Structures are given as structure tokens and as C-alpha cells.
Amino acid sequence: MDAPTHPRKEDVIPPLPVDLLARLETLGNVEEFNAGDILLREGEVSSQLYVLLSGKLKVFASQGKGREMVYNTLQPGEYFGELAFDGGPRSASVQALLDSRCLILTADTLRELVQSEPEFAVHLITKLMRLLRRSTQKLKSLALDDVRSRVLSLIEEEATNEDGVRHLPKSLTQRDIAHRIGATREMVNHVLQDLAREGFVTKDPGLGLVILKSS
Secondary structure, X not given: OOOOOOOOXXXXXXXXXXHHHHHHOOOOEEEEEOOOOEEEOOOOEOOEEEEEEEOOEEEEEEEEOOXXXXXXXXXXXXXXXXXXXXXXXXXXXXXXXXXXXXXXXXXXXXXXXXXXXXXXXXXXXXXXXHHHHHHHHHHHHHHHOOHHHHHHHHHHHHOEEEOOEEEOOOOOOHHHHHHHHOOOHXXXXXXHHHHHHOOOEEEEOOOEEEEOXXX
């Protein structure tokens, strides 16, 4: 079996440093969102930068008939809405997966930050470069990899280690996996059944999908 493509260290986008985040909090307003709220919609004009302070968000695009492609999930310290820098339309929608708090900065404040905070400017440029690299890799995977390879890659990317047991978060459903890799839920279910029969994964009532051995 081909080994999945693991996210490389240079592709991981680190959160904002704590001291920088503290400085940013003096420049904007904090808003709270409930789980399920849509913060941004694809195609809207960009006018604000959002910094996630607490909670969890997903970045996605709708494809009609209830289908969507999930580009990323965001954790505290990450930010989105960089297109506010040039005022162009949003390239994706953002929804709260958990109750969340965000620091919101105006486009003018964002432009001032780039000039007055070199640390933030470097972080922003680095993030944009890594997003571009990640998008290129995803397009390559969609074009060249089969569904099984994409499922394996996502499993390796999202797996967590709890007391020596590697498993996927229980909140990551088959539908979520399908949205992330550009496949149907039925195809994902078929792949997971095959992996279970081959002894790579198993279902645990408490932990969810447990990874028994590396692919």
C-alpha cells in the first residue's frame, strides 16, 4: 500500500505568538458566535480580519445540493479574512463548529499592522505562502490520488495520541471526511470498511476510529 502524504513541518501554519496576539486585542472588537453560526460567506466583499480567540471554526465552500468542500479547521490563535487587505470577495465561507470568540480588525487596521508590526507582517506572508503550497498539494492529490490514498492522508493528518492510542476525533464524521477530501460519504465508508477488514483501523465506543497500525 502506498504511504500517505503527511503534512510537512514547513506547511503547518502556527498560531499567532501570545505577545503579538495580546497587542492585537487592543486594536479591535471581540464578538461571540454560537456553534452553527456562519461568520463569513463565500463571495462577500472582504472588509475585516478575524482572529479566533476561543472555540473552533471550519473554512469551506459550498458546491450545491448540500455538498461542500472543507478546506481547513481553525483553532485559537489562527486568523482568517486576509483578503480584506485588498478588498476582494471572500474565497470561502467560515462556520463555527463550537461556541467561539473572535477578535475583529478592520481592513484599515490590517494595512496599518503590516506597516507597524513587522512580526505580524512576516507571519501573514508566511501563512499566505503555506496556504498556497497546501492548496497546490490538495489540487495535486485530487487530480492524482485515489479516494483510499486521500482517506489515509487525512487519517494521518487528524490522528491524535491519547494514552498511547492513536485515534481520530469522534467529532470527525464520515461526512466530514468526505467533504475534506472531495469524495462521497458512501465512498469513504467503503474505504474505512476495507481498512477495518485489513486490520489498520477499528471502531472503539469511547474513542471512535482507532488506528491499529501505520499504513
